[in-house]
Amino acid sequence: MAQISAKSSKLALLQLGGLTSSKSNNIKIAQKFIRDAIEGNDNNDKKLDLIVLPEIWNSPYSVNSFREYSEFIPSIGTKINEPSSKEGETVKAMREMAKENKIWLIGGSIPQKDEKTDEIYNTCTVYDPEGTLVAIHQKVHLFDIDIPGKQTFKESDTLTGGKSLTTFETPFGKIGLGICYDIRFPEMAQIAARQGCVAMIYPAAFNTTTGPMHWTLLQRARAVDNQIYVAMCSPARHPEAVYQAYGHSMVVNPLGDVLTEASHEPTIIYADIDVDLLNTTRRNLPVTIQRRFDVYPNVAEKFL
Numbered sequence: 001m002a003q004i005s006a007k008s009s010k011l012a013l014l015q016l017g018g019l020t021s022s023k024s025n026n027i028k029i030a031q032k033f034i035r036d037a038i039e040g041n042d043n044n045d046k047k048l049d050l051i052v053l054p055e056i057w058n059s060p061y062s063v064n065s066f067r068e069y070s071e072f073i074p075s076i077g078t079k080i081n082e083p084s085s086k087e088g089e090t091v092k093a094m095r096e097m098a099k100e101n102k103i104w105l106i107g108g109s110i111p112q113k114d115e116k117t118d119e120i121y122n123t124c125t126v127y128d129p130e131g132t133l134v135a136i137h138q139k140v141h142l143f144d145i146d147i148p149g150k151q152t153f154k155e156s157d158t159l160t161g162g163k164s165l166t167t168f169e170t171p172f173g174k175i176g177l178g179i180c181y182d183i184r185f186p187e188m189a190q191i192a193a194r195q196g197c198v199a200m201i202y203p204a205a206f207n208t209t210t211g212p213m214h215w216t217l218l219q220r221a222r223a224v225d226n227q228i229y230v231a232m233c234s235p236a237r238h239p240e241a242v243y244q245a246y247g248h249s250m251v252v253n254p255l256g257d258v259l260t261e262a263s264h265e266p267t268i269i270y271a272d273i274d275v276d277l278l279n280t281t282r283r284n285l286p287v288t289i290q291r292r293f294d295v296y297p298n299v300a301e302k303f304l
C-alpha cells in the first residue's frame with residue numbers, strides 16, 4: 001500500500017455553534033456555515049474540495065432525543081433529482097447544500113431510523129458535488145462509558161451499533177469514515193489505511209472530561225501508526241447544553257503534526273491534504289511495507 005496516487009485537496013471542518021433543540025434552526029446554521037466556509041476561502045489560491053460537519057448536529061446529543069430527531073436515509077446512489085419520498089429534511093438539505101455549493105460534503109452524523117427494523121443508528125452520510133449520496137457510515141462502537149462524577153453516557157440505551165466499515169472514493173483519493181468513539185478502536189483506521197485511504201475523517205463530539213485526556217493523542221496516534229491524515233470535527237461548546245462538547249476540531253498530518261486546531265468557540269478551520277507529504281513520509285519511514293504478518297498473522301483470530 002505504500003505509495004498513493006491521488007490529487008491533493010483542501011478541506012474545511014465546520015465547528016457549528018448556536019445549535020438548539022430546533023432541527024430546522026440547526027439546518028439553517030449548517031447552511032450558513034457552509035456558505036461562510038466557501039466565502040472564507042474565496043481569496044485563497046486553493047479551491048475548497050471537501051466540507052465536514054460534526055457529530056449529531058441536527059439534534060441534541062442525548063439518548064432521549066435520538067429517536068425523536070431520527071430520519072430515514074435513502075440508499076447510496078440516490079441523486080438530487082430523484083429524491084426519495086422517505087428521506088428526512090436534514091438529508092434533503094445536505095444533498096442540496098452539496099449540489100448548490102459544488103462541494104463534497106461529509107455530513108457529520110444524524111440519528112437514522114431504519115425503515116425495516118425501527119432501530120436507530122448514529123449515521124454519517126456523504127454527498128458528492130452533484131448532490132448524490134455516495135456513502136453511509138453507521139457508528140460501529142457505541143459511546144458507553146462511566147467515569148463516576150464526571151462523564152457517564154450510554155448510547156446503547158437507544159442506539160444500535162453499525163456492522164460495517166466505510167470508505168469512499170473521491171478524485172483526491174479514498175477516504176475512510178468513523179464517528180467519534182470509533183477513533184478509540186485502532187483497527188478501523190488501520191484497515192482503511194491498508195485499503196489505500198489518504199485520510200480517516202471522524203465527525204465527533206468528545207466532552208470536557210475525555211477531550212483534554214485523549215482527543216489530540218488519539219488523532220496523532222491514528223495518523224502516525226497509519227501514515228494518513230486524520231481529522232475530527234466537533235460542535236462548538238454550548239453553555240446551556242446537557243452534554244458539553246469539547247470543540248477543538250483538528251487535522252493531523254501523516255507525520256503526526258497537528259496542522260490546525262480550533263478552540264471551543266464556533267469556527268471554521270481549513271487544512272490541505274497533501275498526498276506528496278503522505279508519500280514522502282511513507283518513503284522515509286517505510287513501516288507500511290515492513291509489516292511482519294509472518295510473526296503476527298491475524299490478530300483478530302488470535303484473540304477471539
Ligand SMILES: NC(=O)CCC(=O)C(=O)O
Pocket residue numbers: 055142143179180181182184204205206207210211214
Ligand atoms: N460521542 C462520542 O462518541 C464521544 C466519545 C468520547 O468522548 C470519548 O472519550 O471517546
